[in-house]
Amino acid sequence: MSYTITSQCQINDQHVVLNDNLLVQRAGEGDWLADIYHAIGMQYPKFFKMDNLCKAGTLAAELLLRDLDFDRENVKPDWAVILMNSASSLDDDRKYQQTIADAENYYPSPAVFVYTLANIVTGEICIRHKIGGESSFYIFEQFDETQMHTFVQQAFASHPELTHIICGWVDVDGDTMDVRMWLVVKV
Numbered sequence: 052m053s054y055t056i057t058s059q060c061q062i063n064d065q066h067v068v069l070n071d072n073l074l075v076q077r078a079g080e081g082d083w084l085a086d087i088y089h090a091i092g093m094q095y096p097k098f099f100k101m102d103n104l105c106k107a108g109t110l111a112a113e114l115l116l117r118d119l120d121f122d123r124e125n126v127k128p129d130w131a132v133i134l135m136n137s138a139s140s141l142d143d144d145r146k147y148q149q150t151i152a153d154a155e156n157y158y159p160s161p162a163v164f165v166y167t168l169a170n171i172v173t174g175e176i177c178i179r180h181k182i183g184g185e186s187s188f189y190i191f192e193q194f195d196e197t198q199m200h201t202f203v204q205q206a207f208a209s210h211p212e213l214t215h216i217i218c219g220w221v222d223v224d225g226d227t228m229d230v231r232m233w234l235v236v237k238v
Contacts, residue, residue, distance in 0.1 A: 052207040052237065054207060054216075054237050055236055057236050058115045058233065059231075060114045060115050060232050060233075061230065061231050061232075062111055062230035063229055064083070064227060067090075067110075069114050069117075074090075074091070074114070084106040084107060084110065087110050091117070095109070095113075097175075097179075101175060104171075104172050104221060105171055105175045107228055107230045108232070109172070109175055109179060111219070111221070112132075112179070113179075115232060126182075127180070127183055127215075128183040128184055129212050129213055130180075130184050130215045131185040131215070131216045132176050132184075132186040132217045133173075133199070133206060133216055133217075133218040134187070134188050134219060134221050135189040135198075135220055136188075136190065136220060136221050136223075137190065138224055169190070172221055173187065174186065185210060185213070187202075194220040194222075194229075202218070203216055203218055213237065214236065216234075217233075218232065
């Protein structure tokens with residue numbers, strides 16, 4: 052089974068690159084992910100309720116699809132999302148731990164807890180773009196291009212109806228961000 056990469060996006064702590072073109076450069080301090088959201092003209096109020104992992108993945112997916120004549124109204128059972136990172140939702144897990152660590156200031160926050168699963172980012176991408184095929188999130192120590200290729204090949208082979216896969220690496224830990232995502236199409 053073969054496929055081609057039709058779009059690629061990289062987001063890190065300093066810039067956003069789409070298809071090898073610098074799209075947004077960080078200008079200063081502040082909420083970098085919100086700055087990207089505004090810079091690309093995204094309109095999705097739910098974005099501001101998301102944790103940073105979901106925001107980063109959602110932004111990258113938005114950019115991958117921005118130049119397509121993309122139908123956001125109908126479910127796409129022939130599309131899938133496959134992502135990976137190194138620490139699952141550890142960034143949010145730490146924030147949640149802070150809300151329960153001190154017995155005298157015990158305030159478990161459901162707003163933080165809801166994002167303590169890495170697969171939430173795949174779900175958010177699927178909801179936003181009405182993707183109805185497979186979605187999965189894997190944890191690896193570091194990005195493994197060979198393993199990602201294997202996952203994509205296996206998805207296309209085991210689900211012949213699939214035509215498109217959004218795949219990549221979405222890693223957010225505090226102020227450190229490494230997002231590399233691709234839109235691949237079966238040929």
